[in-house]
Amino acid sequence: MSPVEAWGPRRWARNGAVRLAFDEFMPELGGEPLLVVTGLGVNRYWIPVGFCEQLAEHGFAVARYDHRDGGESTHLPPTAGRNPITALLARRGEAYTAEDMADDAIAVLDELGWSSAHVLGVSLGGAVAQRVALRHPDRVRSLTSVAAVPGDAAGLRTLRYIRLGTLAKFARVKFPDTREGAVDAGVAVVKLLSSPNREFDEAVVQARLELDSYSGVHDQEAQSRQIGAQWSGPAITEIARPTLVVHGEDDPLIKPSTAHVIASRIPGSRLLLLPEAGHELPENTWKPLAAAIRELADTNA
Structure with a gap:
């Protein structure tokens, strides 16, 4: 079965406009x-089909x-902040909030x-998943956060990670x-986000991306609006759902020590470090x- 055939028809959910x-x-x-x-500036096709097969x-x-602001979902009008770095450091988002993005997940559910x-x-x-668990705990059976910063970090506090x-x-x-x-x-x-300790197969990556009609990885305006969405809710110490914190040991974007910080702050959470993994989900x-996700679900059923 091809990566395209594995998925059901595209459907739509609405959160306001x-x-x-x-x-x-x-x-x-x-x-x-x-x-x-999914992650910053990319669409749902970036989640490997082989990994979804394992989950199934x-x-x-x-x-x-x-x-x-990603993939085939609604893209918001341009705002003044067009650089993801300056948007990250801004005191408030110009387009929408992190709460809005958490509510998008609930609209899909x-x-x-x-x-x-x-x-x-x-x-x-x-x-975003951490924030969903904080904002809508009754809708979350378990939480798995991969290669992320703390959901309550914002502005300058994010830079340490x-x-x-x-x-x-x-x-x-x-x-x-x-x-x-x-x-x-x-x-x-x-290539930029892959582990330097694993061979990069450009031909395989290119073939996968050629199946993707819109990746969004060079839409800096959309990325700026996403990364600029500010969270004003509770701290992640209040997450009360079974949690697995995962990070690639070779992550070139988010420091692996971040996973230890998140796991130490979410009560009862588990930590999984993935060898030869960068800011990605490689086959290994x-x-x-x-x-590990299955074990988390079973232990806390």
């Missing part, structure tokens, strides 16, 4: 609901969606008909606004991560 694109992995399989929340084999019904779900977030999605040199390189990725340019930008970003991580 924002329309959110989502789909389900082989919906005929059923299983325990699990919602995947462990009994999960997997759904994924595009953030606002509602449209799926899921009263609750296991929530898995990667990168920015990990921070980020390798600014890598973020600056990410912000400088510029390619023509064409399909070919989007693929080339995606390859550059994947799929089985151990899916098994």
